[in-house]
Amino acid sequence: MSTDTTPLDTSDLDAELDSAGLLDGATADLLFREARTAGAFTADEVTDAQLRAAYDLAKWGPTAMNVTPLRMLVVRTPEARARLAAHMNEGNRQRVLDAPVTLLLAADTRFHQHLPLLAPHRAEMVDRFEAMPQVREQMARNNAWLQAGYLIVALRAAGLAAGPMGGMDAAAIDADLLAGTGWVSLFVVNVGQAEGAQYPFPRAARLDWDQATRTL
Ligand SMILES: Cc1cc2nc3c(=O)[nH]c(=O)nc-3n(C[C@H](O)[C@H](O)[C@H](O)COP(=O)(O)O)c2cc1C
Numbered sequence: 465m466s467t468d469t470t471p472l473d474t475s476d477l478d479a480e481l482d483s484a485g486l487l488d489g490a491t492a493d494l495l496f497r498e499a500r501t502a503g504a505f506t507a508d509e510v511t512d513a514q515l516r517a518a519y520d521l522a523k524w525g526p527t528a529m530n531v532t533p534l535r536m537l538v539v540r541t542p543e544a545r546a547r548l549a550a551h552m553n554e555g556n557r558q559r560v561l562d563a564p565v566t567l568l569l570a571a572d573t574r575f576h577q578h579l580p581l582l583a584p585h586r587a588e589m590v591d592r593f594e595a596m597p598q599v600r601e602q603m604a605r606n607n608a609w610l611q612a613g614y615l616i617v618a619l620r621a622a623g624l625a626a627g628p629m630g631g632m633d634a635a636a637i638d639a640d641l642l643a644g645t646g647w648v649s650l651f652v653v654n655v656g657q658a659e660g661a662q663y664p665f666p667r668a669a670r671l672d673w674d675q676a677t678r679t680l
Pocket residue numbers: 499500501502556628629630631632651663667668
């Protein structure tokens with residue numbers, strides 16, 4: 465495994481992106497290369513308008529049959545954050561209490577109700593999905609996870625930092641905060657302006673192309 469953490473020389477890549485008329489180097493840094501998982505946040509408020517701006521980008525990411533099952537519980541008040549924090553693993557608890565706002569990301573197992581809008585050419589699937597709860601839940605989870613990735617990048621595009629955390633008692637969260645919704649929780653994302661340069665440790669390496677791919 466590579467342990468090389470020397471900064472990537474992105475000049476060739478930047479030139480390639482620029483010449484292809486794609487995103488410029490500064491945008492690539494903002495969304496990917498310089499964007500870190502945030503562990504601590506300033507006291508700056510995160511407005512609903514900022515969260516909506518991020519969602520309005522993320523919602524365009526593709527999902528199977530356009531089912532778009534990602535749902536979010538915006539956990540904002542101190543009371544709500546304390547309720548969520550009680551179900552987080554100990555190491556993650558204080559971060560939820562301290563964050564300006566936390567998004568509880570969930571998958572809607574009843575996403576098929578929206579198919580007449582989202583997939584009008586497949587509206588007959590509403591009844592078929594109704595009869596297949598296990599297939600539905602798997603499809604909801606898979607596609608909501610995909611959308612969660614789009615959301616993290618969209619939060620960065622909206623000028624926000626994201627601190628995703630999966631260490632939590634998901635079943636307890638579903639029973640407490642999501643009861644009666646048909647939503648199942650995936651993970652939480654603390655959102656705000658990042659405080660401090662480094663999330664508890666320096667940025668770790670990523671696998672490069674040769675390590676992560678095979679070509680047939
Ligand atoms: C789905 C998901 C779950 C995560 N769960 C936790 C967690 O429970 N606690 C934690 O401290 N960090 C958690 N992280 C943060 C990761 O460790 C971090 O994003 C990763 O190491 C990359 O860090 P970087 O963006 O600073 O390079 C999680 C990240 C993701 C995407």
